[in-house]
Amino acid sequence: MPTLRTGDIGHTLNGTDLFVTGTPAYEPNFGCQSVDAAAQFCTAYFESYFNNIKLFAVLVFMAIIIAIVFERKQAKNRRVLKENKEILAKIEESGQKGVKITPLLKEVVQKMDEHDQKSKKESPIPDKDQEEE
Secondary structure (H helix, E strand, O other): OOOOOOOOEEEOOOOOEEEOOOOHHHHHHOOOOOHHHHHHHHHHHHHHHHHHHHHHHHHHHHHHHHHHHHHHHHHHHHHHHHHHHHHHHHHHHHHHHOOOOHHHHHHHHHHHHHHHHHHHHHOOOOOHHHHHO
């Protein structure tokens, strides 16, 4: 618990200021004129202290959630990028051999459809098409 010094100003719950006198007779009451004023001073001090702790905890929790969501999106983007690179490599490879690209474009569309199906399965919100099936 912090030590109050002469000249410190506290605030009671009703908003009035308390001035710490430093007079030895009042030190047990945190420098206040009465026990009630000292109790209000302590209550207000610790309420603000715990409110700050709660606020900090909420901010840390929100930061953790944002970091998790951001990381999941990055992982998904890396996975899609890797798949796209593989498809592009196949297209370039087949283009060098003189094979028509049309069958590979069908494969790209098929992979995109598969990816859409996977994302629909992973999605917590069902689509209208899924409900009808």
